[in-house]
Amino acid sequence: MENRGLPKDSDFDLMSEPSQRSHYIYMDHHATTPVDPRVLREMLPYFTERYGNPAGRNHAFGLEAEEAVEAARGRLAHLIGARTKEIIFTSGATESDNLAIRGVASFYEGKGDHIITSAVEHKAVLDTCKELERKGARITILPVDRDGLVDPEQVRNAITDRTILISIIFANNEIGTIQLVEKIGRIAAEKEVFFHTDATQAVGKIPVDVDFMHMDLLSFSAHKMYGPKGVGALFVRARNPRVRLHPILYGGGHERGLRSGTLNVPGIVGFGMACLIAEEVMEEEGERLLHLRTRLRNTLFRELDQVYLNGPWTGRLQGNLNLSFAQVAGESLLTGLRGIAVSSGSACTSAIPEPSYVLQAIGVPEDLARSSIRFGLGRFNTREEVDIVADEVIRAVRSLREMSSPYEPVTKTA
Ligand SMILES: *Cc1c(COP(=O)(O)O)cnc(C)c1O
Secondary structure, eight states: OOSSSSOOGGGGTTTTOOGGSSSSSOOTTOHHHHHHHHHHHHHHHHHOOOOOOOOTTTTTHHHHHHHHHHHHHHHHHHHTTGGGEEEESSSHHHHHHHHHHHHHHHHHTTTTTTTEEEETOOOHHHHHHHHHHHHHOOOEOOOTTSSOOOOOOHHHHHOOTTTTEOOOSOOOOOBBBBOOOHHHHHHHHHHHHHHEEEEETTTTOOOOTTTTTTEEEEEEEEGTTTTOOOOOOEEESSSSSSOOOSSSSEEEESSSGTTOOOOOHHHHHHHHHHHHHHHHHHHHHHHEEEEEEEEHHHHHHHOOEEEOSSSSSSSSSSEEEEEEEESSSSSHHHHHSSSSEEESSEETSSSEEEEEEEHHHOOOOOOHHHHHEEEOOOOOOOOHHHHHHHHHHHHHHHHHHHHHHTHHHHHHHH
């Protein structure tokens, strides 16, 4: 019979180590992460045995699913210092950002129409704000300094009596900059303006505490922290102050009416386990990643000249390294790298790659923005992999520079 791609039972090897499955070295953990095998193991029964709908409480299947969802909710809440009922499950951080910003803007329409955000937000925040602006809201996009930091005093000065929300990213997905969120939160609380943060890159990597940091809304996502794709959460403060918002999806009134739709039970269970693991390993993993990042930077800086660090060295996510390589044509850099998965500083959504708006916001010249590499180190990367990646980048940069040298004179920088 013709094989149309239907798998046989023997094809399944669900528990294999993610990093061993391909000969590629994966160093793009800001884009997504592999599911931790412990997370997958926790999820599996919820596909095949415990498949109840948590909204259907009139039999054991539903109750079992509901219990699992509530246990996961508790794990998420614990990781960020929230109360269990303050967690709303969504399909990911994009939805959480939309729900937070559009939900607050709509509910508090009568109170004000001004939102403060920054130039280095994820598109899920920036494009949502731009859409609201099109509909008449006023948006202030604050600039950042060379490290990618928002000045909290500029946040204070931007607040008017029409301001209803401040939305500032916790840790940047391109250059890893960790914002002074606690200071911004204190200003927001003092001025009685809600503070939302997109903490997708921060949760599970660095300590997050919504009370200490005065956060009113916080978005995060499972697939950036070794959980599955398609599940995220929004923290919505329940008291001191209570945040109210309008939903963006209407239906059965799930999630306290804020997000209708049958819950992604296996995904949520996996998200819960990812949070439990993160709490356990965060400190040690952070130290290990910082060590690997330092090794990678040191090797590249030793072997190559005209390499520039984008973003700060401290106050940065441990697994993030973003470098620009001068005298290399941006388009050829990524394609010239063999066997390693990293990202570049240009979005290849069009024929001509656009240099990253985040790198432009911190003042990186266009050509250097184009010839940048974002390394995103993660849980399963080893020291050996770091050395292979370093060797490959050195080889590629040297060979590209040799190729271009007859045509492009090397500009001497003083
Ligand atoms: C990945 C990411 C998002 C989008 O998350 P999804 O769950 O993929 O929708 C939003 N913000 C930041 C900072 C991210 O890194």
